[in-house]
Amino acid sequence: MPITETHEIHKRRFGRNLGVALTLVGFVAIVFFLTMSKIRNGGSFEAFDHSVRPSITESEGESQ
Amino acid sequence: MSDFTANTSTPKQEAQFGDYFALLKPRVMSLVVFTAFVGLMVAPVSVPPVDAFTAILFIALGGGASGALNMWYDRDIDQVMKRTQSRPIPSGRVTPGEALSLGLWLSALSVVMLGLAANWFAAAFLAFTIFFYAVVYTVWLKRSTPQNIVIGGAAGAFPPMIGWAVATGGVSIESVLMFALTFMWTPPHFWALALFMKSDYDEAKVPMLTVTHGRPHTRKMILAYTLLLAPVAIATGLTSIGGPVYMAAAVVLNIMFVKGGYDIWRRSEDQALEDDYKTEKKVFRFSLLYLFLHFGALLAEAGLRSFGLGGW
Numbered sequence: 001m002p003i004t005e006t007h008e009i010h011k012r013r014f015g016r017n018l019g020v021a022l023t024l025v026g027f028v029a030i031v032f033f034l035t036m037s038k039i040r041n042g043g044s045f046e047a048f049d050h051s052v053r054p055s056i057t058e059s060e061g062e063s064q
Numbered sequence: 065m066s067d068f069t070a071n072t073s074t075p076k077q078e079a080q081f082g083d084y085f086a087l088l089k090p091r092v093m094s095l096v097v098f099t100a101f102v103g104l105m106v107a108p109v110s111v112p113p114v115d116a117f118t119a120i121l122f123i124a125l126g127g128g129a130s131g132a133l134n135m136w137y138d139r140d141i142d143q144v145m146k147r148t149q150s151r152p153i154p155s156g157r158v159t160p161g162e163a164l165s166l167g168l169w170l171s172a173l174s175v176v177m178l179g180l181a182a183n184w185f186a187a188a189f190l191a192f193t194i195f196f197y198a199v200v201y202t203v204w205l206k207r208s209t210p211q212n213i214v215i216g217g218a219a220g221a222f223p224p225m226i227g228w229a230v231a232t233g234g235v236s237i238e239s240v241l242m243f244a245l246t247f248m249w250t251p252p253h254f255w256a257l258a259l260f261m262k263s264d265y266d267e268a269k270v271p272m273l274t275v276t277h278g279r280p281h282t283r284k285m286i287l288a289y290t291l292l293l294a295p296v297a298i299a300t301g302l303t304s305i306g307g308p309v310y311m312a313a314a315v316v317l318n319i320m321f322v323k324g325g326y327d328i329w330r331r332s333e334d335q336a337l338e339d340d341y342k343t344e345k346k347v348f349r350f351s352l353l354y355l356f357l358h359f360g361a362l363l364a365e366a367g368l369r370s371f372g373l374g375g376w
Contacts, residue, residue: 012078013078015080015081016079016080016081018081019080019081019082019084019085020081030118030121033114033118034114034115034118034180034181036114037112037113037114037115038115040112041112041115
């Protein structure tokens with residue numbers, strides 16, 4: 001059975017709901033483009049996670 | 065038949081999306097956006113456009129969050145003063161709990177997102193700014209001292225330093241001077257407004273300088289701050305972010321602002337009443353232009369520098 005509009009509250013809150021929806025879509029877009037930008041600009045996206053990772057310890061070894 | 069009953073009764077005035085947005089004080093946010101943007105652009109380190117956009121957006125959101133916390137705490141004052149009675153909380157469209165919740169969540173979100181977009185020093189700086197405005201200014205100073213505008217003005221002066229920190233990850237003399245410029249500008253700007261706004265701060269028990277120390281003293285303080293502001297503005301022009309364009313603008317604007325402060329100081333209240341605070345209104349409008357043009361000139365210097373021009 002399809003969900004149909006049954007109450008005037010849907011109309012009354014349409015503006016607010018639309019605002020929240022657009023804000024959330026905007027936030028998702030920001031996180032996406034920020035991630036792309038960070039990757040593209042070559043930032044380090046590997047970090048210490050409690051196991052030995054030569055790719056992030058190599059530079060330390062070189063500098064010694 | 066159902067044992068579930070939704071509360072769908074129509075309240076007198078239901079909050080719309082715009083009411084929640086109004087809690088963030090959009091006009092204050094526009095100043096935050098502009099000064100933070102200039103702070104970021106004049107820094108010697110370039111930031112990728114998407115990172116810069118995200119950083120400015122969340123600095124603005126952090127400023128907005130502190131505005132929501134301010135409206136939550138000041139709801140009793142806002143209820144009394146005519147100017148603020150139509151705000152979302154005193155008008156009954158938004159509940160105090162909603163405003164507090166929005167302020168706290170947006171504070172957390174803006175700090176975390178700024179940390180991810182830029183660096184954690186800038187994020188910590190933003191967190192401190194929110195704390196300073198919401199707690200030090202709103203909770204502590206606003207109701208206890210006539211110097212509320214002076215010290216509280218620091219909260220509005222931090223954004224260019226945060227913008228600078230986004231790019232450089234630190235603090236330097238240039239960013240401190242941009243802070244000082246906005247900090248010293250705030251008192252004459254607000255006190256000029258306080259002179260001609262027939263405000264009901266007294267009824268709300270907010271100690272404004274015009275009420276606690278009188279209007280002649282306020283006029284004297286406006287002149288004093290315009291005189292103290294001038295060397296700060298000139299000193300900014302002598303640093304690495306300054307240059308001939310900025311210096312020319314700063315010299316002209318500060319002569320005009322000191323002249324405005326002097327004009328306000330030598331006027332009596334009767335003279336002001338006679339022409340409906342013409343000079344005070346003029347100086348207030350000029351103060352807006354003053355700050356805009358100073359930061360605009362810094363931006364122009366940065367723009368020229370990218371073409372090999374500008375700077376000393």
